[in-house]
Amino acid sequence: MAAENPSVSGVAGRYATALFELARDDKSVDAVKADLDKFAAMLAGSPELNRLVRSPVFTAEEQGKALAAVLAKAGIGGITAKFLAVLTANRRLFAIHDVTRAYAALVAKFKGEATADVTVAEPLSDKNLDALKSALKTVTGKDVALNVNVDPAIIGGLVVKLGSRMVDSSLRTKLNSIKHAMKEAG
Structure with a gap:
């Protein structure tokens, strides 16, 4: 195994x-x-x-x-x-x-669950955790266990890693993208 x-x-x-x-x-x-x-x-x-x-x-x-x-x-x-x-x-x-x-x-794996690593700027409420689990279950078709890490450096939003997929909707990443675009434009 x-x-x-x-x-x-x-x-x-x-x-x-x-x-x-x-x-x-x-x-x-x-x-x-x-x-x-x-x-x-x-x-x-x-x-x-x-x-x-x-x-x-x-x-x-x-x-x-x-x-x-x-x-x-x-x-x-x-x-x-x-x-x-x-x-x-x-x-x-x-x-x-x-x-x-x-x-x-x-x-x-034994229970047929998937595990997602989630990074957030501040702890999520139970309501938000349930909403996130529900959204991930819709995407994967499996129950999803969450490993939640709090990292204030991401400022806001969240980063979700599920298997080989990653979604980064953190405010830090968005600000860095804007900063990079402005450097290229200037």
Whole structure:
């Protein structure tokens, strides 16, 4: 399955594929995804946890003990906790971001969903998110999961990447186009 999808290649792809197959056999694909998403959110919110995950200074044993405590406190157990322990023991915990992304891609493919990366200047309301999902479903014929990134530098509008297609309706791009046209005209 990993070979069919270039976004799940390499070390992260192999780990994500193994985790996905375990979760599928255990009928816990969604629960594992929820646990991975929870762990990713914890990483995003904690510089200390990020340092633990990324720093080669900590031994696998130190990482394992700290990770076990963090997972227990967060209520993450089962397959996900065992998987993270294996990543830690194999000194691959630093790849968790890529593994999480690859696992999400495998889940989306399994469910017949498409995934779109959306960049916006400020967070979208639930109403706007639903409208965007609906519009993308009309275009693709599939349910679309959104990875939303907020980047104030685009000023306004949005940038949508869906597979090999990209639509850039950001204000920054439009202003750059006008600026470029004015340079050519002048």
